[in-house]
Amino acid sequence: MAPIRCEPLAEDALLLHVGEGIAPGTSDRVLAATAVLMRALPDVECVPAYASVLLRFDAGSWRTPGGPAPHQAVGEAAMAALASPDAASPSAREVTVPVCYGGDAGPDLAEVARLTGLGAEEVVARHAAGHYRVAMLGFAPGFPYLLGLDPVLAVPRRADPRTRVPAGSVAIGGAQTGIYPDALPGGWQLIGRTPLRLFDPAADEPAALRPGDRVRFASIDAARFDALWAEPGR
16 A cells, blocks of 8 residues: 655645546545544545545645745645544445436436346436445535446547536546536536435535445336425525
8 A cells, every 4th residue: 555645736736646547545545544534533624526625725724933934734634634543434325326327317328228238128227226425526516426337338428529518417427427417518428317306506516426435326207206306495
């Protein structure tokens, strides 16, 4: 296991390199490190990615007369926290995401079936049977990148990205699956849509999913989708 290393990014930011590439083991290490750092350094913003953790801090509050530079002080505090014997991983939330697959909700389902050599029903069954974990949020506020996609369902992104993908669209891009939190441009293959609201800027916790959450997809029909979409306060 490679040691964690620090890289200055800006006068108020450090990047902790935890590993390389996109892999469940690396993500486990990143999320465990993030949880430890959030507890130990509450005044530092910790943002996990696939193989790194971004630390944002107020440089002025970490600058002391005769003391180390802010980057060094934050880096040393972070490494000390990660070396603590109490650095245990938090328990993960379990979240079920309802999805209406195919049809208008998933216009690329047939193409994914063609690319994988499976029937559309088998694509849906395999996707809904997966055990996923939110590795990180990115691209747009509340967009979850989910690890755990059945390797058989890994397909290339579209050659012609859409200028507008409907909010709630569930998609596959390479070896990842994700959910568009709002109407956005995008090039992933759309296989379904959820009525779950992924991002609400007015909420106390704007993003419905957090890094580390365990996610299961539950297939619903179009009528159930419409009913859930129409619920007040959705």
